Amino acid sequence: MVTQFVLRKQKxxxxxECPVYLMVYFDGARLACSTGEKCRPADWNEDRQQFRKSYPLAEEANNLLKLMAGNVLKWWRGVRASGEVPTVAGLKASLQPAVVAMPPAPLLVVEEVMQFREVMRRRGLMWNTLRHYLVTANWLRNFEQWAGRKLTVSGYDLATHDLVLAYLRHDRELSPNSLYTVGKDLRRLFGYLRDERGICISVEPRKLRVACQDTDKVYLSAQEMERVRVAVLPTTLAPVRDVFLFCCYTGLRYSDVLQLHGGNVETLADGSGRVLRLTQTKTRTKVSVYLTAAASAVLEKYTCPERTGPGARLLPVYQNQVMNRYLKRITRLAGVSSGVEVVEVRAGQVLKTMREKHELVTMHTARHTFATQSLLRGMPVEVLQKILGHASIKTTLVYAKIVEDFQHQTMRRIWDAQGVTDSSGALDNQICAVEPSAA
Incomplete structure (x- = not known):
């Protein structure tokens, strides 16, 4: 067998530029195929059958031709040994570099978290629920930078999980509930990868549990609510105060009062009052809340032609961060300054600090206030559950645990034989009333 490299000047x-062809002669037959290389005639040496030095990267190009000639010789020997008939297709195949099957790239945990978040979005999870997957992905990226390595799905075992939690707990000083969120997200992710995508994982998802810690809920007493109601405030703060009190009277979350419009207010058929009917943004649960005199007074204050359209907002609600910042100032001016012990777990240590209550007030404090004050006034837990839109009564019972006045009342009744009639300090205007049932 003879091999030659020829420059096809006619093409x-x-x-x-002209293509360089490989010519193979054997047993009086000839096979020809293009090498894929081309050059100008002045850059080709016909006698030596290679590129001249004037050709860019001539040495690399000539080495490629030598490699091709060696591959053709191996191919020819194999064909001759097997007794097969040489073909152009076989010749071309011998010139192609051998394709080495590369192992698939390992799945990265951070990337899978983001893809899982997208899957959950398509399945209808709400934005607030999906947001913490972004937070979890950021914490895992921080760990990767600290550890100097990527977290892979196949390599994520319990030892790695413990190392991640130790970094987040001690180096980043995350709270127990933040760690709980990370563990919950990873548990759901690995369960999805194993059960729905059939991916082999190195850890049992249910073992990625992190203990959740109950946090103290801040709420206002009836006296503190009254001080907020009558406080003399700058005109810029008065609307924020009114929205906050309206949530104290109705138990609405910020996300619901933000989107409250005229279509949510209905008058009862018997004319005995009005109710709010809405679908909660967070849980998509339909709730009905009776508008008491105090709540109606707030709405009436902002009733104007601009707010009477079907899509008009009923109350002047600012961004949540702005509302929270203003509320701290409002409650400070109103004298809500009782001491509150704040217990935190940081880096494995329990830290106790004393804070004034106004420093801890947020828009969600109104929902806590509504729940605790409703219980103090004797509202059944089952009714409160419906108004708050809780799927489980266990969630509502959390408020019963934090109302210390219940404990005080019971002890006074048992030990001092005293009936309790006004310990809650209820306002004249009832905070909440249950919607009357139809006759």
Whole structure:
């Protein structure tokens, strides 16, 4: 067998370049195929069958031709040993570099968290629920930078999980509930990868549990609510105060009062009052809340032609961060300054600090206030559950645990034989009333 490299000058292109062909002669037969290389005639040495030094990267190009000639020789020997008939297709195949099957790239945990978040979005999870997957992905990226390595799905075992939690707990000083969120997200992710995508994982998802810690809920007493109601405030703060009190009277979350419009207010058929009917943004649960005199007074204050359209907002609600910042100032001016012990777990240590209550007030404090004050006034837990839109009564019972006045009342009744009639300090205007049932 003889191999030659020939420049096909008759196939010159517009740039003046000609293709280089490989010619193979054996047993009086000839096979020809293109090498994929081309050059100008002046850059080709016909005698030596290679590129001249004037050709760019001539040494690399000539080495490629030598490699091709060696591959053709191996191919020819194999064909001759097997007794097969040489073909052009076989010749071309011998010139192609061997394709080495590369192992699939390992799945990265951070990337899978983001893809899982997208899957959950398509399945209808709400934005607030999906947001913490972004937070979890950021914490895991921080760990990767600290550890100097990527977290892979196949390599994520319990030892790695413990290392991640130790970094987040001690180096980043995350709270127990933040760690709980990370563990919950990873548990759901690995369960999805194993059960729905059939991916082999190195950890049992249910073992990625992190203990959740109950946090103290801040709420206002009836006296503190009254001080907020009558406080003399700058005109810029008065609307924020009114929205906050309206949530104290109705138990609405910020996300619901933000989107409250005229279509949510209905008058009862018997004319005995009005109710709010809405679908909660967070849980998509339909709730009905009776508008008491105090709540109606707030709405009436902002009733104007601009707010009477079907899509008009009923109350002047600002961004949540702005509302929270203003509320701290409002409650400070109103004298809500009782001491509150704040217990935190940081880096494995329990830290106790004393804070004034106004420093801890947020828009969600109104919902806590509504729940605790409703219980103090004797509202059944089952009714409160419906008004708050809780799927489980266990969630509502959390408020019963934090109302210390219940404990005080019971002890006074048992030990001092005293009936309790006004310990809650209820306002004249009832905070909440249950919607009357139809006759």
């Amino acid at each position: 010159q292109n517009k740039a003046g």
